[in-house]
Amino acid sequence: MSGTQTTPKSAPRPAGPPAGTPGRGGPGGRGGGPFGGIGMPTEKSMTFGPSAKRLIRRLSPHRVAVIAVIALGVISVVFTVLGPWLLGQATNLIFAGAIGQTLPADMTKQQLIDQLRASGQTQQADLLSGIALTPGQGIDFDALAMVLGIVLVLYVAASVFAWLQGRVLNTIVQSTVYRLREEVEAKINRLPLAYFDKMQRGELLSRVTNDMDNVAQSLQQTLSQMLTSVLTVVGVLVMMFVTSPLLAVISLVTIPLTIGITAVIAKRSQKLFVAQWAHTGALNAQVEENFTGHALVKVFGRQRETEQTFTEKNEQLYKASFGAQFVSGIIMPAMMFVGNLIYVVIAVVGGLQVASGALSIGAVQAFIQYSRQFTQPLTQLGSMVNLLQSGVASAERVFELLDAEEQTPDASPAETPADSRGRLVFENVSFRYTEDKPLITDLSLVAEPGQTVAIVGPTGAGKTTLVNLIMRFYELDAGRITLDGVDIAQMTRRDLRSRTGMVLQDTWLFGGTIRDNIAYGRPDATEEEILDAARATYVDRFVHSLPDGYDTVLDDEASNVSAGEKQLLTIARAFLAKPSVLILDEATSSVDTRTEQLVQKAMSALRADRTSFVIAHRLSTIRDADLILVMESGSIVEQGTHAELLAAEGAYYALYNSQFASALVDE
Structure with a gap:
């Protein structure tokens, strides 16, 4: 978050929509099915086809590299599919030499064939007619060595081109996922x-981490294999027709069988993969929530209920994952079964053709190799569908995040206040979280520079919502808010928030040194400025008791400092930023009474010539406020100084009396 505000990881919104509002439901607070997220466009859930196309289209910036990958794949496949044909020629040389050296050298091949036919040995004559041999001549080892040498060169070259293809493709995939991560972050x-x-933090983290990693892994493993498999199928099919059209037609039966089996299984498994990753997000949200609040879980003795909830969600994930893997895992065995059936048919028909002289034994050997090369990539394609479905299911969840409705863009050209005094004016402001439940209606007020405006009222009255509107965390339904004469809607959010400091009841500190946490709002602050802010907010008092002083490293939960010390650090952060508007939302609730008095003195200096909004439940902290606003149901029901509101004996008087009844009796 830009600017100088000191915010928690998720800003509180006590006056927000209640848990029963439409859209809150399912994992992550999403309603309307597994992909009906709040804040997302109202559209139908994406299906496998459109999602896969959208994922592939993300490779378009690498068109030249993709063409290079295809070209390298074609060359590699061409070299690979030529190998069996050449090996078949080598087999023919060996077979012809082995048969030729057993035949009399004083007869020609045709004479031997005629002699066999005349003696009634028609089958032997047909077999001999299909062999290119010279009677009396053995194996031509020179020709055999040349053929085998060519095969070796082709296979080595095919491996080199396949390696180059994989390297280029890896660059494409990693660059694509790198850009996708950048888009998600932006x-x-x-x-x-x-x-x-309205989105559980663990669910969001699951999409940004688990789903993103799964997309990268799926692209990496499937694109190369699928491209090579498709090219191999085409190349092998061409060579099969060149070798034997009859056997090629028999092999083509594999294609419709493969497509049919894959389509039937994939249709069922895709739903299971979508459920698998939805349950993964829900389980992550549960684990993150329990880990964050593990102390409260133990305090209230809810370990058993927490474990039960985890077990239920874990069981749901197990069933979805098992079902997805089991169903999709049927594809490969089914493809292998079909391939073996075709192999048997080819072996029988090929043997009959060799016996009739229609094919050479080398051609049949080559074709059997081609049949294996033909069914193997089809089997691989079937197994790749497993990974691809999982990747596309994750991609849908990432795309869903990318398609979520964004905040309204900043005005262009944006306006900037001529000076930075902190005069805030609410003009007939109205706001609601849901259409049917108005929260703030026609609210107007003026906060002058240097004034301290306290906002009090019961929980859900709209106090935090009011300051959230100042920060433009939400947009107004009607009216406007001006800062130093400029409508905040016409300012950039960065400019607005750079003029605003915010200290909330829920402290937020990041993993780093105490010095870095104080300087978070002003990274360019000098060492002396950081120390001055620490001294003014009494951080300096406890820092020296730490082993490394200002260089003490806080962990992610800042568990090595107390709750009150965390609050002082966030106050020091706001103090250092020196904003023109200061927002304190129960900022002293975590400090002890004596420290609270010291912080109040520090805040008095900080609030000089700045507008301050103070949300308070402890009314003792806002007695000296220049203006106190009493809110109920989103409206200001009373306003005035502490003395004026007590004298009026209205809503403020009732609140104050409930907290300080004995004090009033003494007065």
């Missing part, structure tokens, strides 16, 4: 706060 920064309010 998209997350453009999403409105409402999206994160």
Whole structure:
């Protein structure tokens, strides 16, 4: 988040839509089926075909490299499919030499054939007619060595080109996924706060990490194999027709069988893969939630219920994963069974053709090799469907995130206040989280520079919503808010938030040193400025008790400092930023009474010549506020100073009396 605000990982919204609002349901708070996410376009769930095409289209920036991959694949496959044909010629040389040296050298081949036919040995004559031999001559080892040498060169070259193809393709895939990750990161920064309010953090993390990794892995493993398999099928099919059209037609029966079996199985397994990754996201959300709140789970003794919930979600994931892998895993055995059936038929028919002289034994040998090369890539394609379906299911979830409705773009050209005094004006502001439940209606107020405006009221009155509107975490339904005379809707969010500091009840510190956490709002701050902010907010008081002082490294949960010390660090961060508008949402709730008094003094200096909004439940902290707003149901029901509101004996008086009844009696 840009600017100087000090925000938690998910900003609180006590006056937000209740849990029963439409759209909250299912894993991650998504309603309307497994892909009916809040904040996402209202469209039908994507199917395998469109999602796969969209994923492949992301390779388009690498058109030249893709063409190179195809060319390298074609060359590699051509060299590979020529191998069996040449080996068949080598077999013919060996067979012809072995038979030729047993025949009398004083007769020609035709004379021997005529003699066999005359003696009634028609089958032997037909077999001999299909062999290119010279009676009395043995194996031509020079010709055999040449053929085998050519085969060796072809196979080596095919391997080199296949390696080059894999290297180029790996570059394409990794670059594509790299850009996809960048788009997801940029998209997350453009999403409105409402999206994160209604999406479980673990579910979102699962899409950004697990699903993204699965897309990369699937592309890497399937594209190369599928491209090579398709090219091999085409190349082998051509050579099969060249070798024997009859056997080639028999082999073609494999294609419709393969397509039919794969289509039937894939249709069932795709739904299971979608469910698998949806359950993965739900389980991650459960684990992340329990890990974050593990202390509360133990305090309230909810380990058994937590384990039960985990077991249920884990069982759902197990069933979906098992079903997806089992169903899709049937493809490869089915393809192998079909391939073996075709192999038997080819062997029988080929043997009969050799016996009749229609084919040479080398041609049959080559064709049997081609039949294996033909069914193997079809089998591989079937097995690749497994990975591809899993990858496309993950891609759908990533695309769903990329298609989510974004926050409204910044105005262009944007306006900037001429000075930075912090005068905030609400003009007939209205806002609601859901269409049927108005929250803030026709609210107007003026906060002058240097004023401290306190906002009090019961939970759900709209206090935090009010400051969220100032930060443009949500957009107004009506009216406008101006900062130093400029409508904040006409300012860039970055400019607006750079003028605003925010300290929330829920502290947020990142893994790094104490010095880095204080300087988060102003990375260019000098060492002296950081120390001044620490001293002013009494951070300096406890830092020196730590082993490494300001160089103490906080872990992700900042568990090596207390809750009150965390709060002081966030206050120091806001102090260092010196914004023109300061928002304090129960900022002193985690500190002790004595520290609270010290922080209040520090805040008095910080609030000088700046507008401050203070959300408070402890009314003792806002007695000195210049203006106190009492909110109920999104409306300001009272406003004035502490003394004026007590004298009026209205809503504020009732709130104050509930907290300080004994104090009022003393007065």
